[in-house]
Amino acid sequence: xxxxxxxxxxxxxxxxxxxxxxxxxxxxxxxxxxxxxxxxxxxxxxxxxxxxxxxxxxxxxxxxxxxxxxxxxxxxxxxxxxxxxxxxxxxxxxxxxxxxxxxxxxxxxxxxxxxxxxxxxxxxxxxxxxxxxxxxxxxxxxxxxxxxxxxxxxxxxxxxxxxxxxxxxxxxxxxxxxxxxxxxxxxxxxxx
Amino acid sequence: xxxxxxxxxxxxxxxxxxxxxxxxxxxxxxxxxxxxxxxxxxxxxxxxxxxxxxxxxxxxxxxxxxxxxxxxxxxxxxxxxxxxxxxxxxxxxxxxxxxxxxxxxxxxxxxxxxxxxxxxxxxxxxxxxxxxxxxxxxxxxxxxxxxxxxxxxxxxxxxxxxxxxxxxxxxxxxxxxxxxxxxxxxxxxxxxxxxxxxxxxxxxxxxxxxxxxxxxxxxxxxxxxxxxxxxxxxxxxxxxxxxxxxxxxxxxxxxxxxxxxxxxxxxxxxxxxxxxxxxxxxxxxxxxxxxxxxxxxxxxxxxxxxxxxxxxxxxxxxxxxxxxxxxxxxxxxxxxxxxxxxxxxxxxxxxxxxxxxxxxxxxxxxxxxxxxxxxxxxxxxxxxxxxxxxxxxxxxxxxxxxxxxxxxxxxxxxxxxxxxxxxxxxxxxxxxxxxxxxxxxxxxxxxxxxxxxxx
Amino acid sequence: xxxxxxxxxxxxxxxxxxxxxxxxxxxxxxxxxxxxxxxxxxxxxxxxxxxxxxxxxxxxxxxxxxxxxxxxxxxxxxxxxxxxxxxxxxxxxxxxxxxxxxxxxxxxxxxxxxxxxxxxxxxxxxxxxxxxxxxxxxxxxxxxxxxxxxxxxxxxxxxxxxxxxxxxxxxxxxxxxxxxxxxxxxxxxxxxxxxxxxxxxxxxxxxxxxxxxxxxxxxxxxxxxxxxxxxxxxxxxxxxxxxxxxxxxxxxxxxxxxxxxxxxxxxxxxxxxxxxxxxxxxxxxxxxxxxxxxxxxxxxxxxxxxxxxxxxxxxxxxxxxxxxxx
Numbered sequence: 017x018x019x020x021x022x023x024x025x026x027x028x029x030x031x032x033x034x035x036x037x038x039x040x041x042x043x044x045x046x047x048x049x050x051x052x053x054x055x056x057x058x059x060x061x062x063x064x065x066x067x068x069x070x071x072x073x074x075x076x077x078x079x080x081x082x083x084x085x086x087x088x089x090x091x092x093x094x095x096x097x098x099x100x101x102x103x104x105x106x107x108x109x110x111x112x113x114x115x116x117x118x119x120x121x122x123x124x125x126x127x128x129x130x131x132x133x134x135x136x137x138x139x140x141x142x143x144x145x146x147x148x149x150x151x152x153x154x155x156x157x158x159x160x161x162x163x164x165x166x167x168x169x170x171x172x173x174x175x176x177x178x179x180x181x182x183x184x185x186x187x188x189x190x191x192x193x194x195x196x197x198x199x200x201x202x203x204x205x206x207x208x
Numbered sequence: 209x210x211x212x213x214x215x216x217x218x219x220x221x222x223x224x225x226x227x228x229x230x231x232x233x234x235x236x237x238x239x240x241x242x243x244x245x246x247x248x249x250x251x252x253x254x255x256x257x258x259x260x261x262x263x264x265x266x267x268x269x270x271x272x273x274x275x276x277x278x279x280x281x282x283x284x285x286x287x288x289x290x291x292x293x294x295x296x297x298x299x300x301x302x303x304x305x306x307x308x309x310x311x312x313x314x315x316x317x318x319x320x321x322x323x324x325x326x327x328x329x330x331x332x333x334x335x336x337x338x339x340x341x342x343x344x345x346x347x348x349x350x351x352x353x354x355x356x357x358x359x360x361x362x363x364x365x366x367x368x369x370x371x372x373x374x375x376x377x378x379x380x381x382x383x384x385x386x387x388x389x390x391x392x393x394x395x396x397x398x399x400x401x402x403x404x405x406x407x408x409x410x411x412x413x414x415x416x417x418x419x420x421x422x423x424x425x426x427x428x429x430x431x432x433x434x435x436x437x438x439x440x441x442x443x444x445x446x447x448x449x450x451x452x453x454x455x456x457x458x459x460x461x462x463x464x465x466x467x468x469x470x471x472x473x474x475x476x477x478x479x480x481x482x483x484x485x486x487x488x489x490x491x492x493x494x495x496x497x498x499x500x501x502x503x504x505x506x507x508x509x510x511x512x513x514x515x516x517x518x519x520x521x522x523x524x525x526x527x528x529x530x531x532x533x534x535x536x537x538x539x540x541x542x543x544x545x546x547x548x549x550x551x552x553x554x555x556x557x558x559x560x561x562x563x564x565x566x567x568x569x570x571x572x573x574x575x576x577x578x579x580x581x582x583x584x585x586x587x588x589x590x591x592x593x594x595x596x597x598x599x600x601x602x603x604x605x606x607x608x609x610x611x612x613x614x615x616x617x618x619x620x621x622x623x624x625x626x627x628x629x630x631x632x633x634x635x636x637x638x639x640x641x642x643x644x645x646x647x648x649x650x651x652x653x654x655x656x657x658x659x660x661x662x663x
Numbered sequence: 664x665x666x667x668x669x670x671x672x673x674x675x676x677x678x679x680x681x682x683x684x685x686x687x688x689x690x691x692x693x694x695x696x697x698x699x700x701x702x703x704x705x706x707x708x709x710x711x712x713x714x715x716x717x718x719x720x721x722x723x724x725x726x727x728x729x730x731x732x733x734x735x736x737x738x739x740x741x742x743x744x745x746x747x748x749x750x751x752x753x754x755x756x757x758x759x760x761x762x763x764x765x766x767x768x769x770x771x772x773x774x775x776x777x778x779x780x781x782x783x784x785x786x787x788x789x790x791x792x793x794x795x796x797x798x799x800x801x802x803x804x805x806x807x808x809x810x811x812x813x814x815x816x817x818x819x820x821x822x823x824x825x826x827x828x829x830x831x832x833x834x835x836x837x838x839x840x841x842x843x844x845x846x847x848x849x850x851x852x853x854x855x856x857x858x859x860x861x862x863x864x865x866x867x868x869x870x871x872x873x874x875x876x877x878x879x880x881x882x883x884x885x886x887x888x889x890x891x892x893x894x895x896x897x898x899x900x901x902x903x904x905x906x907x908x909x910x911x912x913x914x915x916x917x918x919x920x921x922x923x924x925x926x927x928x929x930x931x932x933x934x935x936x937x938x939x940x941x942x943x944x945x946x947x948x949x950x951x952x953x954x955x956x957x958x959x960x961x962x963x964x965x966x967x968x969x970x971x972x973x974x975x976x977x978x979x980x981x982x983x984x985x986x987x988x989x
Contacts, residue, residue, distance in 0.1 A: 094898045157809055157827070192400065192406045192410060194399075195403060196406060258985075266856065267844070268989055331879075334839075341836060342819065589848055591792065
């Protein structure tokens with residue numbers, strides 16, 4: 017019995033050692049840190065594009081290249097509160113990445129940057145908060161027919177011209193009526 | 209000279225006859241037409257009570273017989289423009305005896321056409337919104353503008369050349385007719401005595417109107433076509449619609465004129481003035497416009513059919529083969545080819561032949577308007593089964609009432625106003641007699657012959 | 664022109680011994696001289712000059728109030744900008760409610776919420792054919808175009824665009840001419856052909872173009888993007904009802920959208936999923952986007968066609984109501 021327990025324990029220790037060394041070999045991915053250096057200007061306006069920089073480094077400080085980070089914006093709309101993904105970026109050889117972001121609402125923006133270790137699912141994240149000001153309308157809905165320069169004026173001009181001429185004809189009829197009263201005896205009743 | 213006065217006398221008697229004597233047939237006809245109109249009024253009251261659900265129109269095919277008839281009547285109204293104005297501008301003398309009838313048709317057709325738009329409205333009680341809230345960018349407003357302008361111009365153009373004839377009526381009928389008639393003629397003749405100044409004003413007025421009314425008429429049916437062409441429906445989305453509709457309008461106008469001419473000629477014995485020559489010449493014009501319509505149809509069909517865009521294949525199938533096949537082929541063969549054949553064959557180049565051709569054309573043009581409206585709306589816009597449309601008794605009753613109103617107004621016109629432009633026909637006749645070197649057509653070289661026949 | 668009249672003037676009159684008025688020359692005669700003509704034309708022009716303001720004058724004369732239009736209180740973002748409503752329909756999730764074995768829930772919710780009269784489906788599920796033979800379900804509300812053919816052709820401005828980009832109908836002004844129905848390329852407008860089958864309680868509402876009840880006979884109706892609900896921060900009926908959460912409602916101004924559960928950045932959602940619009944080539948610029956799919960995310964195989972027909976669950980209907988086929 018002693019022999020069995022001792023063998024089992026020895027197997028376990030070997031197993032753990034192998035596991036630990038395996039983990040140690042895979043070390044850098046497991047032990048990276050995500051740090052954010054933000055050079056976001058103090059005042060941002062709605063509609064401006066800013067770059068949110070992020071840098072990834074391993075536990076030993078070496079830059080982490082080719083890692084994908086996901087950016088989320090905390091938002092609330094129509095009674096739903098949550099996070100909307102606003103972009104992804106891949107780190108370059110210096111371990112840095114930046115996301116071009118265009119704030120669309122004034123107020124405080126809370127951005128969470130997340131890095132998921134591939135294959136292990138561990139999530140590293142960091143948040144940053146900044147303020148945005150501004151209130152200019154970005155979208156303008158402009159339906160309708162609008163022919164610059166002419167539009168309705170031309171139509172009105174044409175219609176007015178035609179009715180003026182008809183009015184002139186009406187005045188000619190008045191003239192005929194008036195001429196019947198004065199001058200010229202009736203020519204035997206014949207119209208010809 | 210004696211022959212001339214006798215001829216003149218006969219002309220005036222012919223013009224005055226309808227007003228002087230009214231037979232039983234007239235009253236019977238009026239009674240019948242009033243009955244048809246009365247039935248239409250009843251049908252409309254049902255529609256007002258229950259809503260447009262009493263028609264066959266539904267969401268997918270939302271226009272039908274009413275709009276087709278509206279376009280048809282507005283098209284007919286171009287009879288006057290062509291005969292009265294275009295031929296007057298080109299100084300075609302032969303048109304003179306028929307100008308008055310053509311102008312009658314124009315005014316009456318416009319009135320009937322406009323009423324069909326009102327009948328088609330879902331809320332006729334709000335029709336004044338069109339004037340209070342009207343949007344200049346809407347094709348319907350363009351319609352309203354164009355049709356009111358054309359109606360005003362047509363009524364003026366009917367009235368102005370009629371003034372000397374109304375004066376004739378006033379003078380010849382005074383004391384021998386009812387008081388209201390006497391008063392009417394005195395009023396509308398606006399003191400015409402025929403002096404130089406009046407003649408000059410009349411000439412100017414007619415000259416201005418005959419030039420003005422041509423662009424107005426062209427614009428009217430163009431904007432009517434734009435009610436369809438300003439939408440995105442596949443069969444309607446064509447730049448050709450304006451010209452196509454104007455050509456079709458003049459075409460159907462000529463046909464209706466031939467029919468009305470034939471009827472009035474028989475009813476009021478106008479054979480001496482409205483001769484076979486008039487029917488043949490109008491038949492030629494009709495054949496020419498049939499040729500133009502064939503060209504327009506070929507243009508449309510080939511340019512769409514060559515490419516077979518989405519929806520076009522469906523449209524072609526329903527036009528040529530399935531849903532509308534019989535109607536469309538009747539329109540093509542009976543309405544476009546037959547008039548040309550009838551005008552070219554010597555055997556049918558006479559009054560009955562031309563009247564037959566005109567009847568075919570009128571029917572075919574109404575069918576063509578109906579096909580444009582209904583087949584255009586039937587092409588499915590999204591993936592659904594195509595709908596079907598069949599007019600109900602209410603719609604047919606309104607169509608009958610509209611045609612009856614058209615006939616009734618013309619009938620009443622002939623009893624009140626001179627149906628022939630007496631003074632113009634007389635002037636043409638004298639001008640022709642004064643030029644013995646010009647060969648005269650058979651109808652006009654017979655003062656002696658007519659005397660001999662004794663009227 | 665006058666020449667002909669002059670030319671014919673002399674013979675007949677002289678023959679009959681009609682005395683003619685003294686002719687004072689062709690121009691400057693007692694009737695119409697050039698100056699007179701100019702005066703006529705001037706008067707005529709003045710008389711038709713008021714034509715463009717005629718509608719306004721008529722309105723003032725008849726003392727008609729402008730019908731209340733929801734312009735002043737447009738829906739706004741938190742920082743005061745006007746919202747630009749949009750809808751994104753994720754066809755990867757729409758299976759025509761085959762998985763719940765019921766008539767499509769979005770249509771049903773819209774009908775119940777708005778008391779839509781019987782044959783009207785303001786949001787309608789069309790089944791389109793896919794290349795290769797399968798089908799996809801396409802929920803089609805009013806597209807609320809930015810270049811709306813219906814608004815362009817309406818003669819009385821009864822249908823109009825709001826600042827939020829939606830298209831509404833004022834049933835108190837509509838004259839029922841139906842040119843808007845001919846103009847809409849998406850078959851999204853519906854007419855009240857008769858006394859519409861609606862439940863009697865719908866007649867008790869205060870009328871507003873934003874919810875279109877009580878129903879007016881002889882006028883046009885359609886999907887309105889539930890503007891009163893959206894302004895209050897609630898999602899439209901169809902969005903709430905979809906069991907697969909396939910319909911997203913959003914604001915292009917704030918660039919955000921939601922299906923009731925998930926928030927997305929609208930621009931990113933559209934771009935990354937290759938969204939498209941219906942009949943884009945027509946230039947109507949719709950506010951409704953579609954993400955291509957056939958309901959696979961809901962477990963649907965593209966080759967299983969068919970959905971349940973829509974139902975109108977009214978137990979009681981107004982008097983004299985008659986339904987009709989579309």
